[in-house]
Amino acid sequence: MSLVPFTRWPEAFAERYRRAGYWRGEPLSQMLIEQASTQPDTVAVVGGRSSLSYADLDRASTNLAQRLANRGLGQGDRALVQLSNQAELYVVFFALMKAGIAPVNALFSHNRLELVAYAAQVRPRLLIASRAHSLFTEDAFVEELTELIPELDTVLLNDDPHPELRLQSWFEQATALRSFSPTPAGEVAFFQLSGGSTGTPKLIPRTHDDYLYSVRRSVEICQFDRDTRYLCALPAAHNFPLSSPGALGVFLSGGRVVLSPDPGPASCFPLIAQQQVNVTALVPSALAMWLQAASSHPEDLVSLQLIQVGGAKLPEAQARRAAHLLGCKLQQVFGMAEGLVNYTRLDDSEEHVYLTQGQPMSPDDEIKVVDREERPVAAGEVGALMTRGPYTIRGYFQSPEHNAIAFDADGFYRSGDLVCQRPDGYLVVVGRIKDQINRGGEKIAAEEVENLLMAHPDVAQVALISVPDQAMGEKSCAYIVTHDPSLKGIVLRKFLRGLGLADYKLPDRFERLDALPLTAVGKVDKNLLRRRIAEQLTVTE
Incomplete structure (x- = not known):
């Protein structure tokens, strides 16, 4: 049978990455x-x-x-x-x-x-x-x-x-x-999952060469070794706990992976004490739970030396509390399953650790921060993040139409993130361009949920938006226009479950409108809806 087709790096780039020692021709x-x-x-x-x-x-x-x-x-x-x-x-x-x-x-x-x-x-x-x-x-x-x-x-x-x-x-x-x-090292080893903003899940082809380099470089930066005891508290198949450095970084280093069924303190704290765990990775919503419980169980956390936080932006106040309450180093991680990973370094200043999401890990990670016309913005100004490099893919699996949008003619991946790059190269994440909700590190494509809600016979229009949430970072709110004024959110959640939608994608909140607001060009004005819900929340607080 033929090998898996995928968009390859141009040979000039591939040869450069091999010469630099990034790609070594080894299977995972x-x-x-x-x-x-x-x-x-x-x-x-x-x-x-x-x-x-x-x-x-x-x-x-x-x-x-x-x-x-x-x-x-x-x-x-x-x-x-x-x-x-x-x-x-x-x-x-x-x-x-x-x-x-x-x-x-x-x-x-x-x-x-x-x-x-x-x-x-x-x-x-x-x-x-x-x-x-x-x-x-x-x-x-x-x-x-x-x-x-x-x-x-x-x-x-x-x-x-x-x-x-x-x-x-x-x-x-x-x-x-x-x-x-194994397949040859330059061929597809497995597929990662995209948290993209479109309704159809996109698959990310990762080769042995590019993924192993990502793991190896992460190990160097995070200093994993045979003494590493890594608690995998997040879903183990996720890119973050698999490769940044994650479980594969532990296996590469000869350490030990300890698996928790969930990231809650009740599950994790006893495992940390029992297995003398010294490093773990969390999303901000899980970190918030740990911070609430930490003062009651200080003896369980004595062995911890490093907590990585990624998957969503970590607020500065939470970062400072984490370092104080957990008594260990904090490392911010900003990455994507498509490739690019940024880390704050273990010897960074507090300013870098608390205020930034790190800098790219590879010397050959190429970063562009651009305006709407894709012209570079000045250092420190907010723009859209574009990137390419030795472990960033050149195309999604069998998605030519989407690839034409997601990648430019030079192979730069349009990540959909709004960032500013400081003069020292560190990135600060500001927000997203993509219509996507980041619920505690789990990405929800608004279009997917909207399309399913529209399948209900009593739903005429729907718009799913993000709602700020202290614990999860963001939750979701579905604005609906209905044929039945008595239609309840609980009925719609049951309907979505019946269609097989994952629970974390179910809207956290439903709001009813007579009509959805539109922009001048006739699109649903989600910015206005976000302002509307923010005002509502302010009034009720």
Whole structure:
């Protein structure tokens, strides 16, 4: 089968990145093989009931890769994976890397709508999911997927009662009937998920070369090593806790990943104390929960040395409180699954750590901050962020129309962020151009939710906007024009759930209008709606 098609870096850039030593021609699975060889008995990951050494992780992933190869799966095939924060997620990830199978790693919070959209795009031959998810407690959704995707011929389910379907059974040694190997390092290793503003989820093809460089450089900046004990509190499939430096950075360094089922203090604090965790990554809404609970559990947090915060802008006041209450270093992280990652450095001044979102991590990250005509603005002025570099993609998967908008003719990615770049190179995030809501680090495309609400027979018009929220950063408010004045928000939430929308995408608030306000060119005036809700909130406070 042919390899996954994707938009490649122009050869001149690729050669430059190879000469600079960024791209080394290694597969992502190589880090695990090396650690299993040099320190096989060292604990690699602790999650739930599982504790796996590097040898265990390497052996289980090799066994799974072999069994998949025996089924005829290999290079050019694709997989849809949805697992929670559990050690099996990493066994599956490394197995697929070893076997040359490119997965989409859906978040456990994703529901029918998202999984169907991902499956329709990648046409997977393999589905790996969990009976613990509501979609898979029965077999109806699996049957629906196999009808939609005739290529889907292998289904493995975590904790399934039947051995032939149970994922864990496939971790056992198998007879080597067929050979397997990773895809070449310059080819697609897996797909990340875009938090973009359009209704259809966009998939981000990441190669071994570019992603491994991102992980390796992150490890250098964040100083991970064999003593690193990393708490993965955010959804493990997210780009941030996977690669910045995340779990892959820990495995590259030979440290230990400790998995928490959620980022709440009740789950995380005992794990920090028990496993002597010294670094973790949070979004601002989770950090806010930690700050409220920290004074009651100071003994649990003694081992913490570094907390990274990203996914949404961290307010200065919260940054200062974090450093004071948690007694450890704070690092701001501003990045995107498409590539570019910015860090404040561990030896930065308080001004940089509290007031900026860091600077690009690679010497070859190219940054432009531009006005509406895409002319560069002066240092310190607000403009739209554009970027390209050795780990920033050149195009979304099979999305030529969107790519024409998202990338310019020179390959610069239009991130949709409004930033200002200080004279010292550090970035300050001001806001977004994209019509997107950042709810505690989870990105919600307004268009997607609006289109689903419009499917309700009593909804005539709808506009979804962001609402400032102290805990989550932003929440969502749906302004609706209805045919039925008695229509309640609870009914619309139930309707959206029935369509399979993830819970975090459900509008937090509904407001009714006789008509939506329009701009001079006839578009819905969301700026006016944002001002309206801000005034409402001010009056009620």
